[in-house]
Amino acid sequence: MKSFSIIATAAMGLESVVAEEVRRLGYECQVENGKVTFEGDALAICRANLWLRAADRVKLKVGEFRATTFEELFERTKALPWADYLPKDAEFPVIGKSVKSTLFSVSDCQAIVKKAIVESLKERYRLSWFPETGPLYRIEVALHKDIATLTIDTSGVGLHKRGYRARQGEAPLRETLAAALVLLTNWTPDRPFVDPFCGSGTIAIEAALIGQNIAPGFNRDFVSEQWPWIGERVWEKARQEVEDMARYDEPLDIGGIDLDPQMVEMARANAAEAGLADLISFQTGRAEQFRTDKSYGVIVSNPPYGERLGERREVEALYRAIGRAFAALDTWSVYILTAHRGFEAHYGRPATKRRKLFNGFIETHYYQYWGPRPLRRG
Numbered sequence: 001m002k003s004f005s006i007i008a009t010a011a012m013g014l015e016s017v018v019a020e021e022v023r024r025l026g027y028e029c030q031v032e033n034g035k036v037t038f039e040g041d042a043l044a045i046c047r048a049n050l051w052l053r054a055a056d057r058v059k060l061k062v063g064e065f066r067a068t069t070f071e072e073l074f075e076r077t078k079a080l081p082w083a084d085y086l087p088k089d090a091e092f093p094v095i096g097k098s099v100k101s102t103l104f105s106v107s108d109c110q111a112i113v114k115k116a117i118v119e120s121l122k123e124r125y126r127l128s129w130f131p132e133t134g135p136l137y138r139i140e141v142a143l144h145k146d147i148a149t150l151t152i153d154t155s156g157v158g159l160h161k162r163g164y165r166a167r168q169g170e171a172p173l174r175e176t177l178a179a180a181l182v183l184l185t186n187w188t189p190d191r192p193f194v195d196p197f198c199g200s201g202t203i204a205i206e207a208a209l210i211g212q213n214i215a216p217g218f219n220r221d222f223v224s225e226q227w228p229w230i231g232e233r234v235w236e237k238a239r240q241e242v243e244d245m246a247r248y249d250e251p252l253d254i255g256g257i258d259l260d261p262q263m264v265e266m267a268r269a270n271a272a273e274a275g276l277a278d279l280i281s282f283q284t285g286r287a288e289q290f291r292t293d294k295s296y297g298v299i300v301s302n303p304p305y306g307e308r309l310g311e312r313r314e315v316e317a318l319y320r321a322i323g324r325a326f327a328a329l330d331t332w333s334v335y336i337l338t339a340h341r342g343f344e345a346h347y348g349r350p351a352t353k354r355r356k357l358f359n360g361f362i363e364t365h366y367y368q369y370w371g372p373r374p375l376r377r378g
Contacts, residue, residue: 005061006044007151008036008052013357017054017180025051037061042230045154046238049224050217053179053206055159059140059151060085067148068102070112077116077141077150083124085152087228089134092117094141101143113141113150135226156223163220164205164274167266172200173302177359179206179216181300184355185335186370189250192297196287196322198256201267201280203300208276211252215242219274253297256282257290288321295331296374302359305339316346323348326369333371339364 010018012034019036022029025047029038036055040048048058063080067073086092094117096110103109117139121130138153160176181203187193189211195203209216218239225235258264267282287303303322306315319340326334327348336343339362344350351367358364 003039006038006040007059007061008055009057010055011358014054014180017183021052042234046235049155049222050215050242053216054176057155059153062150064149066146068146074112074116077113078120082117082120086137088125089131090137091132092137092139094139096141098143101146103143109141136223154224162216165270166273167269173202178202182207182210185298186333187298192253192294194255194299195301196257196290197301197303198258198267199263201256201270204254204256204280205271205274208254208279212250213245213247218242252279254280257285288325297332299334302337319346331371334369336367337364
């Protein structure tokens, strides 16, 4: 089967998480800012879309070259084997971006790339006009320091759209970031897991998917499912792997708590949409009142940041309260994502480790408080 250069894009700070996921799928990879690149066949494209929890999109790299003039961009784009990917009836809009490059007019670059692709297809198909009534192939020309990278998006809607979030709050955490927060912990499915600021339930739901090894893309469609050169049989094989590898009988102890009863109902609805209603217990309550007799559990949460004027003192008092409450959980590990730079001081102790991540455009830190390892059984 033909091999392709595949790019899994990632939010800043999550590249290593995505790279580890790619390696778990069985592919060697290279890590750069915002992306992880690997080689694979058509099945690898399907697997990456279905399984990558922390990636934003999966793209197919058609070519990469230096271009400082519009003529270079046109000729080198035209020389690429577009007919290997685009059928005669393909719909192929071109989007673009340019950073620190001589060719800075994105609209001009898009138009030139589109024209070059049309000319390339004309030569291969011996046609003078293309109807663009068939499957969608969204092409991107990305210029960075005069290097043009031409890709085709294989995902369609971004990978954070899992298909289960029927309802959400005002500032929902992206599913990809929520999954990454869980993957960056020491949690294993045999340990209790709690999100005491659960909102619409995203972190708890992603933990349940990870706990039962359910692929995040199991409940949605991808644009490349319509591509004839991949075909139904390859996608069917990839989806059968998803079904075969799921551990639906894995017992889980996952809970979510929120102060707002409406958010709790929303979380329950989203868990039900994901088919996980029986696995996650959501309840109304205050995070600082969380108590448990269970041992070696893991808390992962995205509490309020106190970014608005007037909320800061209230949030700082909340951090102090949860710091006191969670200190009593002496065997538990705690992981908190917040944009508040003074979190550790208010929480009451320095983190074991912290990691810079971006929640959308907000720079945050992931404060990690590692508890002791569970005692080995037997």
